[in-house]
Structure formats: structure tokens, C-alpha cells
Amino acid sequence: MNGLNLAALQPAYVRGFEPYIPSKPDAELMRLYGCARLHRLNNNENALGAPPAAQAALRAFDPSRAAIYPSGDAYYLRQRLGARFGKDPDQFLVGNGANEVIAFVIKAFCEQGDNIVTADRTFAVYEWVATFSGIEPRLIPLRDFAFDDEGMLAAMDGRTKVLFVCNPNNPTGQYWDRERLGRFLQRVAGRCVVVIDEAYREFVEAEDFPDGMALIDEHPNLVVFRTFSKAYGLAGLRIGYLAGQRELVDAIRRTCIVYSVNALGQLAAEAALDDDDHLARTRALVRESKALLREELRRLGLPYVTGEGNFVMIQLPFSDTLAYRRLMGLGFMIRSMTSFRFPNWIRVSLDRVAVMDGLLAALRTLVR
Amino acid sequence: MDPPSTDLSRTRLDISLEPRYLHLLTGFVEEAARAQGLGTGEALALTLAAEEIFSYLTGGPARGRELRVECRGCLYQVTLDILFATTDLDLRLFNLTSRVEVTGEELPPAIGLLIAARQVDHLRLRHESGLFRLTLSKDKVYPPLEAGPPPPPARPAIACRVPDAAELYLLLQGVNANSPGMLPADFDRPAKVADMLAAGACRALIAVDAAGRIGGGLLWQGRGERLVECFGPYLFGQPATTAQLLLDHLLAALARQPGHGLLNRYPTSLLPPGYFEVLGARKHYYGGDRIADIPVYYRHLLEDLGALTWTHPALRPYLEAEYRRLAFARDLVAVGEGVLSQSPYSVLTVAFNRLADEVTLTPVWWGRDAPENLARHLEMLRGEGLNNLFFQMDLGHAWQTLFTPAVLAAGFRPTVLLPHAGKGDLLLFQYEPAAAVGEHPAGAPSGVLPVGEQPGQRVVWGEGREDGSAVAGQPPSGQSAGGEVRAG
Numbered sequence: 131m132n133g134l135n136l137a138a139l140q141p142a143y144v145r146g147f148e149p150y151i152p153s154k155p156d157a158e159l160m161r162l163y164g165c166a167r168l169h170r171l172n173n174n175e176n177a178l179g180a181p182p183a184a185q186a187a188l189r190a191f192d193p194s195r196a197a198i199y200p201s202g203d204a205y206y207l208r209q210r211l212g213a214r215f216g217k218d219p220d221q222f223l224v225g226n227g228a229n230e231v232i233a234f235v236i237k238a239f240c241e242q243g244d245n246i247v248t249a250d251r252t253f254a255v256y257e258w259v260a261t262f263s264g265i266e267p268r269l270i271p272l273r274d275f276a277f278d279d280e281g282m283l284a285a286m287d288g289r290t291k292v293l294f295v296c297n298p299n300n301p302t303g304q305y306w307d308r309e310r311l312g313r314f315l316q317r318v319a320g321r322c323v324v325v326i327d328e329a330y331r332e333f334v335e336a337e338d339f340p341d342g343m344a345l346i347d348e349h350p351n352l353v354v355f356r357t358f359s360k361a362y363g364l365a366g367l368r369i370g371y372l373a374g375q376r377e378l379v380d381a382i383r384r385t386c387i388v389y390s391v392n393a394l395g396q397l398a399a400e401a402a403l404d405d406d407d408h409l410a411r412t413r414a415l416v417r418e419s420k421a422l423l424r425e426e427l428r429r430l431g432l433p434y435v436t437g438e439g440n441f442v443m444i445q446l447p448f449s450d451t452l453a454y455r456r457l458m459g460l461g462f463m464i465r466s467m468t469s470f471r472f473p474n475w476i477r478v479s480l481d482r483v484a485v486m487d488g489l490l491a492a493l494r495t496l497v498r
Numbered sequence: 499m500d501p502p503s504t505d506l507s508r509t510r511l512d513i514s515l516e517p518r519y520l521h522l523l524t525g526f527v528e529e530a531a532r533a534q535g536l537g538t539g540e541a542l543a544l545t546l547a548a549e550e551i552f553s554y555l556t557g558g559p560a561r562g563r564e565l566r567v568e569c570r571g572c573l574y575q576v577t578l579d580i581l582f583a584t585t586d587l588d589l590r591l592f593n594l595t596s597r598v599e600v601t602g603e604e605l606p607p608a609i610g611l612l613i614a615a616r617q618v619d620h621l622r623l624r625h626e627s628g629l630f631r632l633t634l635s636k637d638k639v640y641p642p643l644e645a646g647p648p649p650p651p652a653r654p655a656i657a658c659r660v661p662d663a664a665e666l667y668l669l670l671q672g673v674n675a676n677s678p679g680m681l682p683a684d685f686d687r688p689a690k691v692a693d694m695l696a697a698g699a700c701r702a703l704i705a706v707d708a709a710g711r712i713g714g715g716l717l718w719q720g721r722g723e724r725l726v727e728c729f730g731p732y733l734f735g736q737p738a739t740t741a742q743l744l745l746d747h748l749l750a751a752l753a754r755q756p757g758h759g760l761l762n763r764y765p766t767s768l769l770p771p772g773y774f775e776v777l778g779a780r781k782h783y784y785g786g787d788r789i790a791d792i793p794v795y796y797r798h799l800l801e802d803l804g805a806l807t808w809t810h811p812a813l814r815p816y817l818e819a820e821y822r823r824l825a826f827a828r829d830l831v832a833v834g835e836g837v838l839s840q841s842p843y844s845v846l847t848v849a850f851n852r853l854a855d856e857v858t859l860t861p862v863w864w865g866r867d868a869p870e871n872l873a874r875h876l877e878m879l880r881g882e883g884l885n886n887l888f889f890q891m892d893l894g895h896a897w898q899t900l901f902t903p904a905v906l907a908a909g910f911r912p913t914v915l916l917p918h919a920g921k922g923d924l925l926l927f928q929y930e931p932a933a934a935v936g937e938h939p940a941g942a943p944s945g946v947l948p949v950g951e952q953p954g955q956r957v958v959w960g961e962g963r964e965d966g967s968a969v970a971g972q973p974p975s976g977q978s979a980g981g982e983v984r985a986g
Contacts, residue, residue, distance in 0.1 A: 148756045154803055162804040162827035254754060447772050451798035455825035466801050473749040474772060 147262040150254075153463070165461040169485050172465040174300070174330075174441050176363035177481040178412055181405035184364060184398040191394055200393035203386075204371075207396050210403050211371065215343045221379050226390040228329055228357040228370035232294075233259050235353060235372070237385035239291040239323055240265040247285045248294035249277050251302070251471045253327065256294040265291075275435050276304035279314045286322065293318065296327045297342070298334065301470055301477040303437030308340040315349050323378070325353045329370075330439040332361035332409050333416055339438065343373060350375045353382070358395075360440070361412050362402045367395035416440045419480040426490045430497060440480045443467065446497070450476045453496060460492040507534065508570040515565050515582065517556050524549050527569065527578060534571025537639055544578060544636045547617040550610035551580055551632060560584035574640075574693035575619075580632040590843035593871060623845070623862055640687035648675040648734055652713035655705035655740045658747040661715065663692045669704055669715040673732045680766065682729055683851065685717060694719075703747055705733075705740050716744050724758040724918040726799075733768050741768045749773075752799055758918040762795040764854075773797060777824065778914035780928055783885040784855075794914045802826055807893045807922055808833055810902035813912065817893075817925075820915050828923070833896045841865040844901075846875055850884075858888040858926075864897045869904040876908055876929070887929035888913075894922020 137145065153159065153172070160168050179185070201207075204224035212219035225231040232255050236246065242264045248256045250269035260267040268290070270281040277295050286293070295314075298305035306314065311326070318324055326342040342354035357370035369391055372382070402408070423442050427434045433445040446453050450466040453476055457464055467475040478489065511526045513519040527548040531541035548567065555565070566581040615621050620635035649668045661669055667688045673681055684700075685691050694700045700719035704712050716730030728748060731741040752760065762774060774795035782790045804827035809817055814830060821828045844865035849858045857879050865871070872889075879887055889910050891898045910927035917923050 148754065151803060153801070159804070159827075162829070164827075250750070257754065449773065449775060449797050451801060452775050452825070454801045455798075455827070458827070459825055468749060468797075468799055469753050471750045471753045473746065 141264060143264040144262050147258075150258070159458065159463070163455075163458040165459060167461045168458075169462050169481060169488065171479040171481060171485075171489065172463045172477075173365065174360055174439070174477075174479045175365050176361055176412055176440070177415060177479075177485070178363060178408065180363035180398060181402045181408035183405055184362070184402035187397045187401035188394060191397060195393060198393070199389060200391060200396055202388040204369075204391050204396050204399075207369075207371075207400050207403075210400050211373070214403055215373065217343075217346070217373065218376060221346070221376055222371050222373050223379055223382060223386050224369065224371045224391050224396075225386070226370075227359060227368040228327065228355050229255050229259075230387065230390060231355055231370055231372045232256060232325075233263075234382050234386050235292060235323065235325060236260055236263055236265060238382045244289045244291045245287070246292045246294060247282050247290055249282075249296070249299070252277070252294075252296045253300045253329070254470070256296075256325075256327075272299070272302065272304075274304070275299070275302040277306065279306070279310060279317075283314070283317055286318075290322050292323045292325060294325045294327060296329070297340070298330050298438035300330065300439065301441060301443050301465070301467065301472070301475075302435050303330075303439045303441065303443070304435075305334075305336070305339055305438055307336075307338040309338075311340045311345070315345065315352065318351065320349075320351045323351050323353060324349070325355060325372075327355040329355060329357045329360055331356060333413060333440050334438045335413060335417070336438055346374055350378060353378065358399045358402060361409055362399070363408075363412075364395065364398050364402060367392065367398055369395040369399050412440075415482065416480045419483055419486045422483055422486055423478070423480070423490070430490075430493065432493070432497065441477050442480065443472065443475050443477050444493075445475050448474065448496075450474050456496055457489075457492055460495070462489050462492055464489075507572065508568060509533075510569075511567045513565050513567075515552070515556050515561050515563050517553075520549065520552060520556075523552050523567065526567065530569035531571075531576045531578075531636070534569065534576045535573070535638060536571075536576045536636060540576075540636045540638065543617040544576060544634065547614040547634050548578060548580065550614040550617075554610040554614075555582060555584070558584070572697040572699065574690050574697060574699065575635050575637045577620075577633060577635040580634070581629050583629050590845060590865070590867075590871075593845055593875070621847070625863075637690070638693070640690040640693075643670055643674055643686055643688055645674065646671045648672045649712045651735055652711035653707040653709070654737050655707055655713040655743060658703045658705050658743055660695075661702055661704045661712075663688075665704055665712060666692055666695065666702060668712055669702065669732075672712065672714075672734050673730075676734055677732060677766065680729075680732065680764065682764070684719075685729065691717070701751070703744055703751070705731075705736065705744050713740050714744065716748060718748065718760075720757065721761065722920060723756065725761055725916070726752060726757045726759070727761045727763065729762075729764065730766060731768055732766060738768065738770060742770045742773075745770060745773050749797075749799075758798065758800050758802075759916075760797040760799060761916065761919070763792075765793065765795050769795060775824070777916065778820075780886075780888075780913055780926070781930075782855075785883075785885050794916075796916070798917065802917070804828065805894075805918070805922060806831055808896040808899045809893065810899040812902050812906060813899070813925070816912050817915070820912075824915065824917075826915075826917055826923075831896075833899050842867060844868040844871045846871060848875065848879070854886070855884060856886040856888065857884050858890055860890050861898050861901050864900050868901050869907065872901070872904050872908050889927040889929070890920075891925045891927065892920030892922060893925055894920055 156168050207224055208219035208222045211222045223231060223234060225234060236259050245266040245268050246256065246260045247268045247270060249272050251272050257267040257269065268285045270278050270285055272278060277299060282293060315324060328342050346352055346354060353372050353374040355372050359365035420436060420442060427444060434442055436442040450468055454464060454466040465477040467477055509530045513522060524545050528541050528545040531544050560582055563583055568579040570577050618634040619637045622633040624631045649672045670688050695702060700717055702715060702717045704715040706712055713736040714731055714733035716728055718726055718728040721727045731744040733740055774797045777794045777796045779791040779793045782792050807828045807830050809830045809832055811832060817830060842865055844867055845863035846859045847862055859875055889905050891901060905927055909931060910929050912925055913928040914926045915923055
């Protein structure tokens, strides 16, 4: 009876956290659901894949280098980032996906008793990392599907350390424009760190969308997240980064796990970064598919929400988790939104028109 | 030595299974139970249960082995876990239909287990990592809900929030006034519900208007690790949008929390469309010719990742059809012949819901006497005039599927599949008298009387929940409720 007493070893805030179980591999899901083909419309990946230069870099990778540690702080990639955004390379920290840099920031600034403020219906990882780190996540309801700036400001107190704003918001695609974000930063007035998560920045076409990178020089408390997992089509290599003023980034560097970004990811990201043509082709695909979906969803009488980003949220007249199972059987993997606190909504990543046509045909069979 | 527990509501005693430790054990249990807030009568009942189990174990092959007793309290209930290792426990004594042969004045040692089982409100037996874990719980005693007027009429609700104790009382009073009989047995004592809320054993929401007047509410609680059951929504003169408001808040509260599914087995007519799937329907026999179909509503909370389901060949066609209809991806695996324990005796727990005239049988232990044991249970329950009999089988446990032939032959038919409601999916069978085949030897051998028929006995019968635990309640007709067992 002298077994491991996990209850005594593990903090209550970890014990109480529900682990996230990711999807099984596609082959397993196809076997389970009995579908011959599976279109992944659940993770907002780039349907065009990685830019050609990144693909070439991956093909050229010498396997013998797999035995050698990568650059511990993505040295060359940070040089390229510095050049692209006109900043000191040391103003960037690169992580194993944006998820890791979220953890860097929370660990750098929060201790027990502190809180972070974000939205209730947004990318879940801010809330998750805070919760299992013993930090209170204050979740402010969205207003008209967008982050509520007034609500967030009202929720701040002396123990608020980080504000997370997903811009554009995943899953609604709504965003704060230049004026609104600027006003928000002014009112925070440096009392805490403001993170603007721009994971979907490269998809944006709205002219009044703010450029977080350009705001860094004016705001010493501003951190900007970006990723190579979405528009750059490198989700499988897990590489994301943050940027801020040097002093702030140096403070975060203390909790940064070095050597966490693999050599292939660094090489591919370096090659992908300046491929603006690929980004333009990606935006064109998203634009075309989004227009198709808007029109057909209107015809189907299904309410939807979309904005910037390569995804559309659709409201169904029945459970989204049932829709997930039915659509899986028809070869389409979507994101059910109950866990995002949007019951009966699904989020669909935008793929090529032919794939969206297939999805629409499948949806028609479900809502008939 | 194990690291010290950081949970101050939990105390632990480690002793050997030697008779000389009996008083140490009883002293520990009684004092720990009182310290956790049980009244004298309940603390003594729990102590008697522990004493009987200890005496039974020290009289058998487990004597001299380690015994661990853990006592924990959670405001409305005190729970005792008794852990021990033995291979020779006569588990069949935990069957509600157990009989003990009484010859002369001397009682057989096994009667102690029967006494223990009937002293407590909930009893669960598990076997894990070579250890038996007997979990006994005793609830505190609470005053019943007083009939009262419904809450003052509210304008259409605009917000939902967690009620305080006074609001909870009003909500329960309102449900009782507006929808009598709709509250599950666990929720008929407001002070108990308040304690359950404070202990995190259940949760509640009320819908309020701008002035804070209560327009309705709902309650929910976990059923096992992966299923949440909700009750309601209950509305007091509110528009249908209030039901939607309550369910939206419930689903928001459940998001990113443990729980794969949300069940609603006792739906009100106010359930808004589009929120639940209908898994199937149970028949409700009112006695006589009146029968109603009661749909079982369910909502999956996550993207289903598929699962393994154990099956008996006789169930495979039904399961394949149902999984296809419900669009749940499952790998059906047949249980191999002879790979599982061949114990001679099976154990079933019986959970009563007398308000709903329902009983659910749950297998605890597989044994070769399953057909006879099941038949004995059926005979007893039908003899009590109970009209709605269920058997639930956890398809995540291979051994439970061994009951299939016995269950089908006894007249049960598969009715509803509850995804992730146990270790795996739970298959609910319902007894249909016309479906019974054959006769089973259910008669008592000469000289053996069912418990409850022993002269002079007063027995607390199990009452309960579908999680397999027993809950004290009204005894079957002809029996008296009480905590004392005498025989001879």
C-alpha cells in the first residue's frame, strides 16, 4: 500500500486541470470513421502547404545533421526576422510553436495570486497555461464576437500581469483596428504586459488592421506573437516567435527554453519568411473560398461569422459535436466549438474551392 | 512510508488484520466520522459497518495482512475506504438477494458483510492493482423541503448566475410547486443540496430578471469521471428563451472542464430544440397497460476520438447498428472464451429510484452463477411490484459482457447506449417481461431464507443511483427501515 501518492505530490490546480487529448492520426481516424479520404478543416492549416523555398530547404536537409543540436536560440532565423521587420535580432524569441512562447510569457511574469486577462471565447492556450500554472485566468465575454476592451480594462487589478488579445480573434475572425488597439494600449498605460497574438496576421486584408510590429517601438509593455504554423504552412515543424522591446524580451528570455526549436523548423522558417508571393497566393485562396462559403451558407440559411483569417464559423441547428461525427464519416474534419464556448457552432478552415464544395454538399445532407 | 497527505479532510489508519486492533479501528472510524460532521447515529452506523467488515476479514485468510482505512468528509457525507489484499473474499454476500444459512443460535461470520452493506448509504467495491477497495459512505441527515409558495413571478430572465443558499431554497421550492415529482431524490433536501454545491458535488444555475427575481434554474452533477447529468431546465412562467439562456450558460460552464458528455434522462417539456441528441428511448411502465416512451437526451461535449468497445457475439449486431445510427466510431472487440476469471459467484448492486419506480442492476463481479443470481434479483424486484427494471453494462470492461447471455435470457433487451458513461460506453438494458426465456432456478434451498425474511431482522435496503452505489431510502413493502440487524 506504499504506492505513489500523486494527490500529495501534485498541486491542486494541476490535478483539477482537464488534459487536452489531441486527435488521433488521420489514418486511425479514417479507419474508425470509415472514410477513404479525410480533409483536415479543423486546424486552420494552409491548404497550399509550405512555400516552395521552404520545401526545397527541407529536401536539401542533410540527414547527418540530425545528430547535431540546432542553434539553441534560432540564431539565423532571428537575424532574418530582424532584417524583415527592421529590428534588433535580440528583440525576438523563437519557440516550439506559439504555444511555447505563451508559456514563456506567463512564466516570466506571473506567480500564484496573479492573474491574466483574456476573452472567454478565444484561443484556449492562454487560459490553459495560466490555469495549470496556478494563475487565475480572467475571461471576459466577447462583445459582438470581438474582444471587449472595456471589459478587459475593468477586469484588471494590481495582480494582473498579462493581457492576451488575439487579433484577429480565433475563432470569430473579428479584430481591433489600429485606432482601437492604440487606444487600449494607451489606457493600459504600461501597468502590465499586453500580448497581441497575431497568429493569423499574414491572412489579413483589411486596411485598418494594426501592425503590431510597428507598435512595439512606442510601447515598452507590448509583446507580439506570430507563427509559421498558419500562413507559412509549417505547422508540422512547430515554430513560432515573439517580439518586443529589448528590455522586455530580455525579461522573458529568463523563462525561455533554449534548443526547443529543431533544425528543420529553423531552416524551413528562414526559407519561408520572405516568400511574399506564397502569402499572396494563400490570401487569394482564402478570399475565393470565403466568398463561396458566404454565398452558399446564406442559401442554406445557416448563420455564420467570419472576418480576417482562414476560417469561418458556422451556426448549426443541432449539436456541433454531432456534426463533427457525421462530417467525419463524410471525410471532413472540422472543429466543433462547444469547447470554445460556442455551442452548436463549427469552425471550418478554408481550403481550395473544390474541397469547400465538397464540405457544402456534406452540410446540405446534414441540415436537410 | 507514503508522503503525508495535504488533504486535511482525510485521515488514515494503517493496521494489521488482527483482532487486537478492533477497538483501535472502531475508535478511529467513529471519531473521524464525528470530526467530519456526522451525527451520532450516522457515525455509529458507519463504525458498525467498519467493525463488521474488519471482523469478517480477521476471521478469514486475510488475517495478518495489511489493512488501510481512510476517512474523508465533504460537508454532506463521510466516506470510508477500506483497502486490503485477499484472494478469498466471498463477494456474493454483497448481493441484495444474499441469503445466510442460520443454524441454531450462532451467526455465521459472513453475516457481518451483510450488516455492513446495510448500514451505509452508498457502498462500492472495486478491485484494482491486486487490492480490494470497499468504499462506504454515510450521508448527514437533513430536514426535508417544506412546501411553500412558488417564488414571486419574474419578468423574462436576462442573466444566469450561481444561487446562494436562500436562492437555492427558492429554486427547489419553485420546482416542487411548479413541477412536483421532477426533482431527483438527491435534491429533495435543500440544505443537503447547498452542502453538495459547496462541496462541488453538484452545481446549479438560476435565471434571474433585472430585479434579481428567479425565473427558473437547472442543476447538474458528475456521473463518474466522464459524464455530466443535468436536471431541468425548470422554468417558472418564463419564455422558452430562458431555457436556452440556462443551457448556454451550462455549456459554457462545462467547456474546458472534465466531462465528455451531458445527459438528460428526465427531460422537461422545456428542453429547447437543437441542444441534445436523442440516444434512444426507455419505456416507462406505469403498471397496468399504460406505457410511455421517455427519450434519453444527450450532448457530446468533445470531438469524439473513437474508442474500444468490448462485446459479446450476441450483442454485436445491435451495437454495430446503434453506433452507425449515432455516428460514434468504435472498435468492437469480442471477449475471448475462458480468458477471464471463472469465479463461481457473481455480484450485482441494485440502485433504486422509487420516485420514478425504477431499479438498475449493475454488475460488480462476474461469476458462473450469473443466470441464477440475476433471476433471484428479478424475482425479488418484481415481487416488490417494481415496474421498470434496468441492467447497465459497462462495455469498457470485458468481464461485464460475460453477463450478456444471462441478461438476454432473463428478459432484458438493449435499450440505450450511453457514450463514455463508464470506463467505456454504457449499455442500458430494460426488462421486458415478454422477452424472458426459460426458467431459472431461483428458489431458495431448504433452510435458507433471504435476508429480510430472517425472523426478527430489520434491514436497511439499498436505494440508489446508477453509478452502482447504494443509497438509503424507503424499504420495500413489508420491511421496516432501520439501522439495526438482529437475527435468531
